[in-house]
Amino acid sequence: MMEVTRPLGTYSHTYWLMYLLTAAAAAVLAWGVGVRISRWRTGRGAGRDRMSHPWRRSLDLAADVATQRRLRSPSHPWLFHGLIVWGFGIFLLGTFCLMLQEHFGLPTFSGGWYLILNLGLDLFSVLVLVGVILAAWRRWVLRPEELSRARTSGLVLALVAALPVSGLLLEGVRLAREPDPWAPWSPVGYSVAGLLPGVETETFSALHLGLWWGHLLVALGFLAAIPFTRLFHLVAGPAALFFADRDAARALVPLDLSDEDATSFGVGRIEDFYWKRLLDADACTGCGRCQSQCPAWQSGKSLSPKEISESIQSRLIPGVREARQGRSPGGGEDAPALAGEVVQEKALxxxxxxxxxxxxxPVGVEHVPRIIDMRRFLVLTKARFPSELLTAFRGLEHNGNPFGLESRERVDRAVEAQLPIWADTPEAEILLWPGCNGVYDPRYRQVIEALAELLKRAGIRFAVPGEEAVCCGDAARRLGNEYLCQELVVRNLEAFERMGIRRIVTACPHCFNTLRHEYPAFGDGLEVVHHSELLSExxxxxxxxxxxxxxxSAIGFHDPCYLARYNGIxxxxxxxxxxxxxxxxxxxxKGKDAFCCGGGGGRIWLEEQEGRPMGDERVGQLMAAGALKIATACPFCLTMLTQGNAKLADGMPIQVQDVAEILAEKTI
Ligand code: SF4
Ligand code: SF4
Structure with missing residues (x-):
């Protein structure tokens, strides 16, 4: 019975040249990748755990690539990207199977599997071409604003298209040259064969030889081009995803402030970044998804996270050159300042x-920590920050709150609202942490009172902190004032220790995130819950x-970023x-896709200098969805959505309430 395969080794006498060229392409690839890795190595150490759970990281990465899930929302480039990625996966598989059978005699290119593989290679060749056409249409006809125009984009798409085109032609000529009973399993190649004019067998043989070399050279050219074109994301993208840490933004790495000889804190030069930040910048494909989804960009601010990536990327090349010349890479007296010249301060x-x-x-760039790194440099090393922050910093330093009001008010307001104070409530089992807003903002005090009422009704023995509590440190930390943040954290932890506090409930997602994820770096972990979790329970x-x-009906819910995106609640x-x-x-x-209110990262303490208020944008989105009233679960969101200019049809401002207030009105 006839074996189900095809004749292999037709050009085996030229394999020495094929392997020589393959080795040359691999050497160019390795050299190019090595140069890029040397750029990343100009950065500092890892800063955080980047290697743990390698299997889980590998499986996550495999799932990202196989399902293209990171490209699914908001637009649909995943479709053309997926067609190309899956197609190239099949091409690789087919090549390996062929080589294994030809060189090692394994049955990897024969039998039923051979027919399936043939069909897959054939159909995916067409699908890859469809993907290339869609990508080209998007890039040069639709021209989305966020997409970067790279000089090598045309070359990259041409290389991607050349591989299946040369493959299909090669298959067509092979089938036209020699009868093959399995030809229908290559329907496209078979059709190509049918279109070819009848010529001498020798002519077909010469054509086949030319196409065989052409196909090989395209594949090798593709390999060699990877480090020098946007194709480099094939290497850096998976690497950035593999080493990504989903805790990077929600638990920022504390700065070591104990070094008395240090002359600089934060990131002021390229080499001050951890290596992962440099890898991230190099992995950036310029797709602009971050920019198109950035609420600051969408509301007319000069911040584009994509531009930050590309600016850092542009500094990587001179940075390496300077390092080789024995000068400070990316830094030195003459180099442009990272924060200020390479990246605009107002963007930060x-x-x-x-x-x-x-x-x-799609490649897991950790945008937030690197922005904070540069803010830290501006605040701690250069003492340069927007002037309105001075009041908040002074308030935190002298009074333990950014409002700058007396710490005594923590007790006065609690007494006024008849809230039990921890020091006087030995039976208390959980601390109700009001945050600074819950003490100093009269509107938000109503939320804390509603929450306290609910806890009383549920029979929870709770109490609020007294004068010993200070701000949790979130705003100071995200504004780059790590020194102040650490002072506040230590003061709170000492107070918790003295008072024997182990469990905390808070209505503020910023306090919640910091107490839960950042305090463990400074002391024993606490059990911290958000009020929405506790109330739901x-x-x-x-x-x-x-x-x-x-x-x-007609109530819209606004997801706070620090609840939804940071903590998945x-x-x-x-x-x-x-x-x-x-x-x-x-x-x-909504949910993890929600638009920001504009108050996080310490922005609530800054003037709105550019563009439109994000709170207005957000209220507009909720009203467009039919909301006549808004519910949320964060003091900053409550403030930012309330103080906007959006009005209802009757000219009245839209009412914004915390979920605890709504629940308190309903529960019995
Ligand atoms: S940082 Fe990420 S989302 Fe932004 S342009 Fe680069 S690859 Fe695209
Ligand atoms: S964290 Fe938010 S505001 Fe900052 S760059 Fe990213 S999307 Fe824009």
């Missing part, structure tokens, strides 16, 4: 640390009860609203 201060850019970056266990009936606040009989009018940007 426009960031709300919302992580929308990170959520949409109390409802499920029946400790909080709601009257049956009553339906309310999107279900609990919605559960509370639904349990209260509320139909939520969801906007397109």
């Amino acid at each position: 201060w426009a960031c709300t640390t919302c992580r929308s850019c990170e959520a949409h970056c 109390l409802l499920s266990s029946g400790r909080l009860r709601l009257p049956s009936g009553g339906k309310e 999107t279900t609990e606040p919605r559960q509370l609203l639904r349990a209260a009989g509320i139909h939520i009018e969801e906007s397109d940007r």
Whole structure:
């Protein structure tokens, strides 16, 4: 019986040349990649754990590549990118199977598998071409604003297209030259064969030889071009994803401030960055998804996370050259300052640390920590920051809160609202952490009072901190004032220790994130819950009860970034609203995709100098979805959405409430 395969080794006498050329292409690839790696190595150490759980990292990476899930939202470049990626995966598989059979005699290119492989190679050749056409259409006809125009884009797409085109022609000529009973398993190649004019067998043989070499040279050219074109994302992208740390933004690496000889803190030069930040910059493909999803950019600010990536990338090349010449790489007296000249300072201060850019970056660039790194340099080394921050920094330093009000008010306000104070409540089992807003902002005090009322109704023994508490440190840290942040953290941890506090509930996602994820770097871990989690639990266990009936609609829910994107909490606040009989009018940007209110990253303490207020944009989105009232679960969101200019049809400002307030109105 005839073996199901095809004749192999037709040009085996020229394999020495093929392998020589392959070795040359591999050497160019290795050299180019080596140069790029040497750029990353100009950075400092890892800063955080980048190697743990290699299997989990590998599986995550494999899932990212196989499913193209990081490209799914918001637009659909994943379709053409997926066609190309999957097609090249099949091409690689086919080549390996062929080589294994030809060189090692393994049955990897024969039998039923051979037919399936043939069909796959044939069909995916066409699908890759469809992907290239879609990509070219998008790049040169649709021209999305966010997409960077790289000089090598045309070359890259031409190389990608040349591989399947030469492969299909090669297959067509092979089938035209020699009869093959399995030809229908290569339907496209078979059709190409049918289109070829009848010529002498020798002519076909010469044509086949030419195409065989052409196909090989295209493949080798593709390999060699990787380090010098945007194709480099094939190496740097998976590397950046593999070494990514999803905790990078929510638990920033503390600065070592104990070095008395240090003359600089934060990142002022290229080599001050950790190597992962340099890898990230090199992995950037210029796709612009981060920019198109950045609320600062969308509301007219001069911040583009893509431009920051590309600016750092542009400094990497001179940085390496300077390092080789024995000068400070990327730095030195003559080099442009990273924060200020390479990256605009106002762009750094426009960031709300919302992580929308990170959520949409296909190669896992950690945007937020590098922005904070540069803010740290400006604040701690250069003492350069927007003037309005001086009041907040002074308030934190002298009074332990950014409002600059007396710490005594923590007790006075608690007494006024009849809230138990921890020092006087030995039976308290959980600390109700009001955050600075819950003490000094009269509007937000109402939220804390509503939450306290709910806890009382559920029989929870709680108390609030007294004068000994200070700001959790989130704003100072994200504004780059690490020194102040660490002072505040240590003061709080000492107070918690003295008072025997182990469990904390807070309504502020910023306090929640810092207490839960950042405090463990400075002391024993605490059990910290967000009020939406605790209230949801109390409802499920029946400790909080709601009257049956009553339906309310036209309420939109705004997901706070530090709750949804930072901590994945999107279900609990919605559960509370639904349990209260509320139909939520969801906007397109919801959950982990939500648009930022504009108050995070310390932005609430800064003037809105450029563009439109993000809060207005967000209120507009929720109103467009049908909301006549907004619910949220964060003091900054409450403030930013309330102080906007958006008005309802009757000219009245839209009402914004915390989920705890809504629940307190409904529970019995
Ligand atoms: S964290 Fe938010 S505001 Fe900052 S660059 Fe990213 S998307 Fe823009
Ligand atoms: S940082 Fe990420 S999302 Fe932004 S342009 Fe680069 S690859 Fe695209």
